[in-house]
Amino acid sequence: MADFLAWCADIGVSxxxxxxxxxxxxxGELQTQNDAVPTVKQRLAAVRHLFDWLIIGQVVPANPAAAVRGPCHIVKTGKTPVLEPEEARALLDxxxxxxxxxxxxRADGLFFRADRRGAWTSLVLTVNSCSQGNCKYGLGGTSKPRSRRW
Known part of the structure; x- marks a missing residue:
């Protein structure tokens, strides 16, 4: 925020x-020349948030950054590493x-895609109750039970 306000002062917005x-x-246009697109979008979101806060406090009448769209960011390949066959075997073993x-x-791990196994290994599974083959369980510490037939 300090960068935005200093830039405004430099261009004559006092x-x-x-x-x-x-x-x-x-x-935002100037930042795209030097910074990554996600960084520019995050900084624009911070400016929007500041002006939203100033609107709620009745300091300014409107948000000048509300209508500004950030640069387009398209991710074609993810950064999640894919396990090698030896690593997958070691994980399952x-x-x-x-x-x-x-x-x-182990059965669930066989059906997850290799690039999602990292997320799978971090899940916390809690079985809440089982009756006649229907179990209620929760994933990742959620309090909302989900049904699954075993």
Whole structure:
């Protein structure tokens, strides 16, 4: 925020009341030359949030950054590493299959895509109740039970 306000002062906008959508858009255009697109979008979101806060406090009448769209960011490939076959085998072999929970976890792990196994290994599974093959369980610490047929 300090960068945006300093930039506004440098171009002759001496008061926060004088900031126009053109200023927010211009700052975003300049930032795209030096910074990554997600960084520019995050900084624009911070400017929007500041002006939203000032509107709620009745300091400014409108948000000049509300109508400004950030640069387009398209991700074609993710950064999640894919497990090599040896790593996948080691992961599956590390699961204790002497318990029903271990057998379930190993079976679930076989069906997850290789690039999602990191998310799978971080899940926390809690079984809330089981009756006649229907179990209620929760994932990732959620309090909302989900049904699954075992």
């Amino acid at each position: 008061s926060i009341f004088q900031v126009q959508p053109l200023h927010a858009a211009g700052r 590390s699961i204790d299959v002497t318990t029903p929970a271990g057998q379930r976890d």
